[in-house]
Amino acid sequence: MATTIQDGTGTKYTVKIDSDNRIYTKSITESQFDNATRRGNAYNINTEFITITGSTETPLLYLKSNEDTSLVLSAWFIGTDADSGTATRLSLMRVYTNPSSGTIISSGTDVTPVNRLIGSSNELQAVVKKGGDGFTVSGFTTTPILYQTQGNDQRNFGTVQLSLTKGSSVVVTYQHYGLTSNDVYTGFQVYLSDTNL
DSSP, X not given: OOOOOBOTTTTOOBOOBOTTOOBOOOOOXXXXXXXXXXXXXXXXXXXXXXXXXXXXXXXXXXXXXXXXXXXXXXXXXXXXXXXXXXXXXXXXXXXXXXXXXXXXXXXXXXOOOEXXXXXXXXXXXXXXXXXXXXXXXXXXXXXXSEEEEEOTTOEEEEEEEEEEOTTOEEEEEEEOSSEEEEEXXXXXXXXXXXXXX
């Protein structure tokens, strides 16, 4: 006796099987990032331009997750502009994990994450601060988890796939060499991980 497979929504559509006994199916595949964006759980975090005049390693961005689910940093972007002076080498960006103190944490300027689903009322539960000249940071891991050179008047964008559990954090620092001043921005594309897709 033949078994018939029908659509479970009540339309009574049946599956198609070809002469090689293959069932015809149609599927839609999307990445976790696309799924999170569609549900209003993906965000852009951007310092916008910060003018840097000092020559020491300077904290630019601090991000601490207060979400119950993992916060995935899927992409990291960097941009520089308005360089003054003569660079002796490429500038350097570093990302460290779990800093414990510093003025960027205590008194940095608040950064508002922007939801990538236009019109969504969802808000990212996180502490996001930007710094710049005169700001400090300490207590982080001594080896950066990300390490990136940055040219003058350039933009870089790349996938990174880092994940923050609740209470964990990262800080992005910047250091130029030979320049007297330049503008720099940095940020992340982030989304909330959902294992029950």
